Amino acid sequence: MSIETAITALNSVLGDRLSRSKSDLALHGQSETHFATTSPDAVLYPQNADEVAQAMRICGEHGCPVIGFGTGTSLEGHTAAIRGGVTIDFREMNAVLELRPEDMLARVQPGLTREELNEELRATGLFFPVDPGANASLGGMASTRASGTTAVRYGTMRDNVLALEIVTAEGKIIRTGTAARKSSAGYDLTALFVGSEGTLGLITELTLKLHGLPEATAAAVCAFPDTPSAVQTVIETIQSGVPMARIEYLDAASIAAVNSYSNRADPEQPHLFVDFHGSPSAVAEQAAAFGELATENGGLGFVWSTDEDEKRALWAARYDAYYAILGSKKGARAVVTDVCVPISTLAEAIEKTQAGIAQSGLVGPILGHVGDGNYHAILLVDPDEEAEREQALALQSRMVTLALELGGTATGEHGVGMGKLDYMEAEHGAAWGLMGQIKRALDPDNIMNPGKLVRQN
Amino acid sequence: MSIETAITALNSVLGDRLSRSKSDLALHGQSETHFATTSPDAVLYPQNADEVAQAMRICGEHGCPVIGFGTGTSLEGHTAAIRGGVTIDFREMNAVLELRPEDMLARVQPGLTREELNEELRATGLFFPVDPGANASLGGMASTRASGTTAVRYGTMRDNVLALEIVTAEGKIIRTGTAARKSSAGYDLTALFVGSEGTLGLITELTLKLHGLPEATAAAVCAFPDTPSAVQTVIETIQSGVPMARIEYLDAASIAAVNSYSNRADPEQPHLFVDFHGSPSAVAEQAAAFGELATENGGLGFVWSTDEDEKRALWAARYDAYYAILGSKKGARAVVTDVCVPISTLAEAIEKTQAGIAQSGLVGPILGHVGDGNYHAILLVDPDEEAEREQALALQSRMVTLALELGGTATGEHGVGMGKLDYMEAEHGAAWGLMGQIKRALDPDNIMNPGKLVRQN
Numbered sequence: 001m002s003i004e005t006a007i008t009a010l011n012s013v014l015g016d017r018l019s020r021s022k023s024d025l026a027l028h029g030q031s032e033t034h035f036a037t038t039s040p041d042a043v044l045y046p047q048n049a050d051e052v053a054q055a056m057r058i059c060g061e062h063g064c065p066v067i068g069f070g071t072g073t074s075l076e077g078h079t080a081a082i083r084g085g086v087t088i089d090f091r092e093m094n095a096v097l098e099l100r101p102e103d104m105l106a107r108v109q110p111g112l113t114r115e116e117l118n119e120e121l122r123a124t125g126l127f128f129p130v131d132p133g134a135n136a137s138l139g140g141m142a143s144t145r146a147s148g149t150t151a152v153r154y155g156t157m158r159d160n161v162l163a164l165e166i167v168t169a170e171g172k173i174i175r176t177g178t179a180a181r182k183s184s185a186g187y188d189l190t191a192l193f194v195g196s197e198g199t200l201g202l203i204t205e206l207t208l209k210l211h212g213l214p215e216a217t218a219a220a221v222c223a224f225p226d227t228p229s230a231v232q233t234v235i236e237t238i239q240s241g242v243p244m245a246r247i248e249y250l251d252a253a254s255i256a257a258v259n260s261y262s263n264r265a266d267p268e269q270p271h272l273f274v275d276f277h278g279s280p281s282a283v284a285e286q287a288a289a290f291g292e293l294a295t296e297n298g299g300l301g302f303v304w305s306t307d308e309d310e311k312r313a314l315w316a317a318r319y320d321a322y323y324a325i326l327g328s329k330k331g332a333r334a335v336v337t338d339v340c341v342p343i344s345t346l347a348e349a350i351e352k353t354q355a356g357i358a359q360s361g362l363v364g365p366i367l368g369h370v371g372d373g374n375y376h377a378i379l380l381v382d383p384d385e386e387a388e389r390e391q392a393l394a395l396q397s398r399m400v401t402l403a404l405e406l407g408g409t410a411t412g413e414h415g416v417g418m419g420k421l422d423y424m425e426a427e428h429g430a431a432w433g434l435m436g437q438i439k440r441a442l443d444p445d446n447i448m449n450p451g452k453l454v455r456q457n
Numbered sequence: 458m459s460i461e462t463a464i465t466a467l468n469s470v471l472g473d474r475l476s477r478s479k480s481d482l483a484l485h486g487q488s489e490t491h492f493a494t495t496s497p498d499a500v501l502y503p504q505n506a507d508e509v510a511q512a513m514r515i516c517g518e519h520g521c522p523v524i525g526f527g528t529g530t531s532l533e534g535h536t537a538a539i540r541g542g543v544t545i546d547f548r549e550m551n552a553v554l555e556l557r558p559e560d561m562l563a564r565v566q567p568g569l570t571r572e573e574l575n576e577e578l579r580a581t582g583l584f585f586p587v588d589p590g591a592n593a594s595l596g597g598m599a600s601t602r603a604s605g606t607t608a609v610r611y612g613t614m615r616d617n618v619l620a621l622e623i624v625t626a627e628g629k630i631i632r633t634g635t636a637a638r639k640s641s642a643g644y645d646l647t648a649l650f651v652g653s654e655g656t657l658g659l660i661t662e663l664t665l666k667l668h669g670l671p672e673a674t675a676a677a678v679c680a681f682p683d684t685p686s687a688v689q690t691v692i693e694t695i696q697s698g699v700p701m702a703r704i705e706y707l708d709a710a711s712i713a714a715v716n717s718y719s720n721r722a723d724p725e726q727p728h729l730f731v732d733f734h735g736s737p738s739a740v741a742e743q744a745a746a747f748g749e750l751a752t753e754n755g756g757l758g759f760v761w762s763t764d765e766d767e768k769r770a771l772w773a774a775r776y777d778a779y780y781a782i783l784g785s786k787k788g789a790r791a792v793v794t795d796v797c798v799p800i801s802t803l804a805e806a807i808e809k810t811q812a813g814i815a816q817s818g819l820v821g822p823i824l825g826h827v828g829d830g831n832y833h834a835i836l837l838v839d840p841d842e843e844a845e846r847e848q849a850l851a852l853q854s855r856m857v858t859l860a861l862e863l864g865g866t867a868t869g870e871h872g873v874g875m876g877k878l879d880y881m882e883a884e885h886g887a888a889w890g891l892m893g894q895i896k897r898a899l900d901p902d903n904i905m906n907p908g909k910l911v912r913q914n
Contacts, residue, residue, distance in 0.1 A: 101696070102799075126696075145639075145640075145645075174886065175885075175888060180865040181797065181800070181828075182604055182613050182829050183602075183797060184869065184872040185877065185884055185885070186881060188651065191648030192644060192648065192649055192895075194645065196644055212696055239582070241669035285736060342560040342637055344559035372638045372639050373637050374637075407636035409641075409642045413639065413641050416642060420642065429631065429632060430630070430632075431623075434625065435643050441895060441898035454643070
């Protein structure tokens with residue numbers, strides 16, 4: 001009973017799908033962020049759920065860890081093979097299985113990316129709105145309960161996954177949920193697997209909710225004298241029922257980074273970037289209502305447009321922000337923090353975080369999905385300076401502690417993986433134990449992505 | 458180790474809260490629908506979570522079943538004490554603990570009803586939208602994953618419960634979720650407990666999402682030549698992105714019952730009743746867009762209004778429907794069915810159900826939350842005629858079988874309880890076994906509402 005015997009057994013039945021090449025192992029052990037490369041012992045490229053189930057049964061028999069893999073764009077070390085084992089890469093399971101425009105549903109395989117799905121949807125007038133930035137796989141997005149800029153209007157993966165097909169730790173294929181929009185038929189297994197990071201089972205199919213492409217869209221941007229006035233504008237806009245499709249915050253440091261990167265001259269103050277979706281008259285009405293509230297709160301230079309080129313120009317600073325920030329320190333890697341707080345506490349949280357970053361001496365602009373209370377500091381560290389990485393992780397730790405004090409969460413959208421494991425007990429208290437009970441019940445031998453999300457054995 | 462020793466032990470520490478009066482026991486064994494009265498051995502009225510936890514520990518020690526109770530308005534026999542034990546009635550835990558208008562949240566106790574909450578919210582400009590019809594307790598609504606007329610716009614209890622305090626089967630008090638709008642921090646325990654019908658733990662506190670009261674509302678009504686044209690109108694309205702706040706369907710038999718009950722003369726054809734929420738210009742635009750689609754699909758007599766009295770008059774038939782239907786057969790009890798299908802199959806499902814009802818000879822008008830694909834046949838039975846009850850249950854069974862064939866669910870909003878238990882294996886297949894694994898992990902002695910939702914022991 002070992003990883004090697006598991007791979008030998010896998011090889012004899014799924015040999016065509018199995019790779020042990022150095023480059024494959026290295027690629028699947030890498031991380032987008034600051035985690036050390038930790039490679040699996042083999043990579044499997046299954047073509048259907050039966051092959052996944054077969055692999056799970058073999059790995060279960062031999063006690064071999066199994067790690068699901070989409071595009072490798074997760075940020076908290078989710079796919080690192082820290083106990084070795086087999087990485088199951090879903091890239092060959094990337095089909096759109098069924099489009100049902102009348103039901104506004106799509107049934108897809110987990111390796112399909114969100115951009116590929118939206119490409120397929122082009123002729124239907126529908127789209128899949130969840131947008132975490134990266135062109136991630138939909139299976140991976142479900143596994144980490146991803147969200148992004150549009151969650152304020154369209155929800156997160158929690159809200160947009162209707163049903164799943166799962167291969168369990170025992171190697172059974174089960175289906176959770178139905179194609180009906182709602183159900184009261186028992187435990188919400190779909191919600192349990194969404195966000196479970198491959199620790200309870202592997203997603204082999206998703207039924208996703210689609211949304212109608214808006215008839216019109218408008219974009220707006222506004223600078224603010226300080227963070228509290230920007231956040232207050234967002235609170236008042238939400239309370240007044242104006243449905244923003246996206247509402248993004250960049251702090252003054254982010255704007256400065258973009259100015260330098262793109263040779264712009266925007267005022268180096270906090271900014272809000274807003275999108276509105278609806279009928280032409282609705283988006284005009286919404287933009288005007290937002291502009292009024294922004295101005296009442298001291299906003300300066302409010303501009304909005306429905307013209308394609310102008311919209312792109314208005315949002316340019318937001319689009320460029322991540323690479324502008326990364327580019328502001330040569331050769332830097334980023335520790336991308338991710339906390340989420342009740343919006344009433346957001347201004348306080350951001351300002352305290354900015355003070356901490358200033359004190360540390362690190363470069364760390366802040367941007368946020370401000371309608372959700374979710375914000376990220378992009379802490380830049382020299383990969384050759386372990387002290388900087390430690391400093392960044394200490395800042396992250398203070399951000400999480402603050403978020404929990406304010407009634408928030410250690411991760412708004414990136415997930416737990418390895419990076420947030422140390423905070424789970426502080427966040428969940430006794431409920432953390434209950435998560436462990438569920439893990440032990442469904443994966444008693446701890447072979448599903450061990451060492452992520454929960455602690456066991 | 459018995460129910461009696463548990464009650465003796467409970468009495469010694471929580472005697473003030475305990476009732477064994479005949480009327481209390483009878484009241485808590487009753488059902489709103491067709492289930493036989495099955496009383497508990499005692500009723501406990503706790504005042505806080507600590508008392509609930511204390512009671513759970515005592516009951517756990519003695520293997521005594523524990524059943525949560527809100528207002529007793531559930532429809533599938535959820536609160537019947539079929540194995541005896543202690544019913545925990547939350548009526549004295551009915552406080553609003555905290556209102557946070559800026560975060561659009563309320564923290565409440567489980568015995569508070571939805572109407573009481575909305576009364577408390579009156580001055581804030583906010584409201585809690587989920588409306589299952591009955592003035593149910595919010596704890597009960599969460600436990601059954603309730604929804605109702607507004608789910609098409611505002612979602613179900615799944616979407617509107619942000620966090621919970623739970624007393625587990627072990628008698629521990631845990632908290633799930635936070636006050637942040639979203640989180641990727643581990644398993645979604647909130648979603649697991651919402652809809653778990655008191656079989657995994659008892660809800661002792663809820664954090665609920667609130668919504669802004671719309672600036673304006675409009676109501677509309679339209680008759681259709683047949684069910685497919687009504688459903689097609691709904692599909693096209695949803696696809697076109699017009700956000701309906703409520704969209705209700707009454708079949709011809711329902712309209713006939715209302716005509717007779719209220720001395721009206723509406724055309725005895727399928728009808729749609731619609732509500733729009735938004736700015737004054739938005740609701741006018743939405744009503745016009747809906748009216749156009751309705752007319753294109755053969756709708757007749759489309760009317761809409763923003764005037765309070767006129768709106769009430771337009772919706773009068775929908776408001777009166779349930780009592781009109783009940784009143785159409787003297788002394789009848791209702792078997793209220795509840796299935797939910799993908800909306801593309803809804804017209805077929807309703808028409809096949811109508812044919813089956815016609816063949817049976819029972820009276821059974823159909824109404825539905827048509828935007829969700831959720832519909833109910835109100836099957837009227839003479840309580841003294843067991844054959845009629847059996848006929849109604851056979852019809853329900855055929856409805857469920859049809860819903861599952863069409864990719865739907867056995868219950869859209871009423872829950873499993875005892876009434877839908879027999880269909881769970883057909884609906885969930887192997888996932889049904891996984892629900893049992895979770896139940897056994899969290900309540901190994903099966904003392905939490907035994908005999909409901911899952912089968913165990």
